[in-house]
Amino acid sequence: MAKITYIEHDGKEHVVDVSNGLTVMEGARDNDIPGIEADCGGACACSTCHVYVAEDWVGKLPAREPMEEDMLDFAFEPDPTRSRLTCQIKVSDDLDGLVVQMPEKQI
Template sequence: MAKITYIEHNGKEHVVEVNNGLSVMEGARDNNIPGIEADCGGACACSTCHVYVHPDWVGKLPEKEAMEEDMLDFAWEPDTERSRLTCQLKVTDELDGLIVQMPEKQI
């Protein structure tokens, strides 16, 4: 289980515990956190679960696969270093303390 901090665009923080094996997107969905829409349900077929990963976490996450890179092209104001799709981040104990911030909007 990992404690993850989700920060809305307006700065409101939500700190929740997410079970291992779920995605960071599922953790947001299951805890009713606004700002992550997840229209495709986690299939990496949209960009509506886009977040900016806190700079301290960028190098600690698994590399982006090609499909995630492609979908991030459709995200709202993607950042080449910090943008990730939360459906592609599986929760493990190593993600305890992860901080992600939602963009102004999801497209």
């Protein structure tokens, strides 16, 4: 299990425990965290679960797969380094303390 901090665009923080094996997107969905819409349900077919990963976490996450890279082209104001789709980040003990911030909007 990992404790993950989700920060809304306005700065409001939500710190929740997310079970191993779920995705960061499922952790947001299951805890009613606003700002992650996840329209495709985690199929990496949209960009509505886009977040900015805290800078100190960028190098600790697995690299983006080509499909995620393609979908990020459709995200609102993607950051070339920090943007990720939360449906593509699988939770494990190694992610304990992860911090992600939602963009102003999802598109």
